[in-house]
Amino acid sequence: MTTFVLASASPARLATLRNAGIDPVVIVSGVDEEQVQGLAPADLAQELARLKCEAVADRTEVPAGSVVLGCDSVLELDGEALGKPGTAEEATRRWQAMRGRTGVLHSGHCLRAGTRVATATASTEVRFADISDAEVAAYVATGEPLHVAGAFTVDGIGGAFVERIVGDHHNVVGVSLPLLRRLVHEVGHEWTDLWSLDR
Template sequence: MTTLVLASASPARLATLRAAGVEPVVIVSGVDESQVVDLPPAELALQLAELKCSAVARTVTERPDRQGHVVLGCDSVLELDGQAHGKPADPDEARARWQAMRGRSGVLHTGHALHDAASGRVAAATASTVVHFAGVTDDEIDAYVATGEPLHVAGAFTIDGLGGAFVTAIEGDHHNVVGLSLPLLRELLAELGHSWTDLWPHPAPPPGPSPS
């Protein structure tokens, strides 16, 4: 059995994995995201994912039971007009973000970095999904920002929460917009010699025959 260590505090990523039958060990990286700047959006997402993965991997590789442990770091940014947008700093920024996004399309990039604690090997890639936004009104934007949800997520929107009604369509992996691409994770696991299904809990063997 392979144990996945999720280097993220994101409730959405945790919920996505659990819904897919995976119960990860969560260790928050504590990486300062502001240290990475001036990169194209897709590269920014990948480098931040690699930093988070590396920070937690250092802890996991010191454990005697590291065999079978793989560490996953992820980071998402929204690309709009060639610029990368993470979590808004305050309600005013979230409001301005939505005024710029409404009726338009952006690209949600999520970087994935996977580290095999036993071998030290790393596999990494970015998944990108086109997101089409509704032409929301100023009143809808104000009401959404007032909920606080846009302040806690990359791009100032969710597809699996209150913001779902404001996303009219996507082109690509739905899970990637939530924050973690399950198909890409499966591919990265295979690259490191692990099977996706090994992340599922294995049922206990049936009891043996009763002693006579």
């Protein structure tokens, strides 16, 4: 069976892949996401995904013949790229700007199998509820929005604050399964061969 390597520390991406039948080996890239500046939000997500994939693909602990996936997600609001807020103050500012509005969540994907590389970005519209200051404060206090792109999750505590999604739901979690399936084919593998259904 082909080894699938996820070059990401995201528990949400790992859970999404496992629920889809793939049990990846996780090797965190260690890429500094702040090193890339000045790109449009979708381009930023794609470039960071590429850097993460490259950082892991050539490591000695990656088994020969592995398929390596790098991903990165960025929320676009008013043309600005919003990654992980990092602090409670920034998360609060984000939510005050986002509430009652629609943003676009871009997830860059870079897949490498040997010398073959396939890349693409999936974009999904996200409509946020017009939540109160008290709800913003309570959500930020949970700590969840501090360490996720766009300061929200759709599969966690913040799910109730997302009113509508137009596009791939999995993409908002961090990895677009339909897009990933196409990329797997591009690098010469079959999606179903990556399944690990005996886990």
